[in-house]
Amino acid sequence: MVYMKSRLMVYKAILWLHITRLERYKYGFLNMILIDVMWYLIFLLGALMFVPSNEYLTIAVITFWGIVLWVIMNNSVWLIAGWTWFALASGLVEEHFLYNVNPLIFIAGRFLTGISVTLATIPVVLTIFSSIAGSYIFYVYSPVYLGLGMILMLIYSTLYSLILVALSLRTSVPGVMLDVFNIFMYVGGGIGVPVARMPEALRYFALAMPYTHAAEILRYGVLGLKPYYGLENELIIASIYIIVLATITYIVIKIVMKYVRRHGVRAIGIM
Amino acid sequence: MRYVLAVMKANFYLYIHELKNNRGFAFFMLFWPYLIAFFLFGLGTMLGSIEEYSVRMNIANPILYILASSSIMLSSISIVDNVAGELLRHRWIGTLAYIVSSPPRLIIYAIAGPIPSTMFSSFISLTSILPAVLYFEGLLGGLKLFLILMFIYLAMVPLIGLAVVVGGLSLVVREESNVAGFLTPFILLVSGVFYPQTILPYVLQLIGKAFPLVYVVEATKILATYHYPPLNMLYPLIGILIGMSILYNLFTTPGMFLVEKKVLERGVYEE
Known part of the structure; x- marks a missing residue:
């Protein structure tokens, strides 16, 4: 039996695996982008019907960037955490244990798939939205804060996905729960609506969620909308959330891995 | 006919036992239409107002309409997913090879199999909103809901015809995920479930008219507009749906025979 000795080799193998899968399932990849775009449009066009004509342009911009953040969160949750079901069903989690590789590193490699789908989806939504809101959609107040908001969202949602993956190996979280939570986050988590x-x-609920702070910073970057707690405070809160989430992720992974090595696994999506 | 009934019975038996084994999922079947309605209503009212929605949609009772269209959306998802995703699911769990080599033809499994479970899940989607509809609209609202359910059942026949071919294609292209998954959001997008179809580009409006869902949405709009809906406005929609049922299944059945031939020639799995 060949054991993987070097950590670098492990990372290279995981990277290779996910890139190969991306290429192998290219139609599925394109399909995912198409599906994402269409679902977002269905709900957004519906929501925009509520908006009075005089506020239409501003709301269309807020909604578009809310969608961008939601795409980042949703893709991280489904393409990283939701994929656990597939990894388990094909026996890949146990296989990684046998080779002394943490299966969470292997599943976290799906970050690559998530970010690829996200990066491909955003321009498509942008093109469609520009036909609704015109060139106003391309207006950016501060590119630095826009970028910062997106990076924060990427960090939060990846850490959240890893917590979900770890928890699901221990507790079995039904897949529908992820959908429910994701949908609720758009409205209640401050992603789509300014606080x-x-x-x-x-x-109060929204302010307790990390995503809200990424969204408030991003909205400042796009429209210059003053964040609820002010820009400086939002930056401090956002940084604290990174530390807190990273610590929780580390602790949860440690505890779950110890448990799973002894008792076996369960997963998200088991119905 | 013997096979048709046997396949329907087996499929429904499996579906009911899946629900029994997963009470959480069964609960969410009742909860989903409310969640979707809450999402749209919550997002919409934070960004604008329900009165604006009522004016833009040209309907008298927006609450009834949003609830009903959420259920229509879920029923369509269940119809297309049950039919188009069924064969792929069998492939994942390793039972497709047995199905292909068993006496009934693949088309019987593909078309007849999911009908009872699909009818049941549509029934659940619609009746789950009955309490809310009775509260807002009284007994007449309940009757309108029953009419919408009948329209969904009518639209199910041509939808199955479309879904079965697209589902068959996902077997031919041999992807891990359901490449036919784009069908549901596409149908929903062009049918204008939550917004007037007229806001879409003309080409999409035309494509939308080729899908049965647009006529279910149209019927729902009529029912949500008039206190006592004039039935003569519904008859043409019924006629179109019946015509589509005959036409679509006439054209799609040979397509499925072709898929069956391909699968028998090339086998079910690739590796």
């Missing part, structure tokens, strides 16, 4: 526009009860 200031939210009803008060929902506002």
Whole structure:
């Protein structure tokens, strides 16, 4: 039996695997982008029907960037965490244990698939949205904060996905729960709606979510909308959330891996 | 006919037992239409107002319409997914080879098999919103809901015809995921479930008219507009759906025979 000795070799193998899969399942990849775009449009065109004509352009821009953040979160959750089901069904998790490779590193490699789908989806949605909102959609108040908001979202959603993967190996989270949570996050998690526009009860919930702070920074970058707690405070809160989420992810992975090595695994999507 | 009934019975038996084994999923079947309606309503009212939606959609009762169209959306997902995704699911779990080599033809499994479970899940989707509809619209609302269910059942026949060919294609292209998955969001997008179809580009409007769902949506709009809906406005829609049922299944059945031939020639798995 050949054991993988070097960590670098492990990372290279995982990277190779995910790139090969991306190439092998190219139709599925394109299909994912198409499906994503269409689902977003169905709901957004519906939501835009609520908006009065005089606010239409501003709301279309807020909605578009909310969608971009949601694409990042949704793809991380489904293409990383949701994929656990497939990895388990094909016996790949146990296989990695046997070769002394943490299966979470292998599953986390799906980040590559997630980011590829996200990067391909955004221009398509942008093109379609520009036909609705015109060139106004391309206007950016501060590219630095726009980029920062997106990077923050990417970090939060990847860490959240890893927590989900780890938890699912231990507890079995039904796949529908992920959908429910993702949908709720768009409205209640401050991704699609500025905190200031939210009803008060929902506002407290939204402010407790890390995504909200990434979204508030991004909205400042796009439209110059002042974040709910002010820009400087939002930056501090966003940084604290990174540390907290990273610590939680590390602890959860440690505990779950110890448990799983002894008792075996369960997964997201098991119905 | 013996095989048709046997396949229907077996498929429904499997479906019911899946629900029994997964109560969480069964619960979410009741909960989903509300979640979708909440998402659209919540997002829409934070960005605009329900009155604006009512004006733009040209409907008198927007709440009834949003609830009903959420259920229509879920029913369409279940119709297309049950038919188009069924064969792929069998391939994943390793039972497709047995199905292909068993006495009934593949088309019987593909078309007849999912009908009872699809009818059942559509029934659940629609009746789950009955309490809300009774609250807002009284007994007349309940009756309208029953009419919408009948329209969904009528639209199911041509939809199955379309889904079966696209589902068959996913076997031929041998992808891991369902490449036919684009069909549901595409149908929903061009049918204008949550927005007037007229806001779409003309080409998409025309394509939309070729899908049965647009006529179910049209019927729902009529039912949500008039207190006592004039039935003579619904008759032409029924006629179109019946015509589509005959036409689509006439054309798609040979397509499925072709897929069956290909699968028998090349085998079910690639590796």
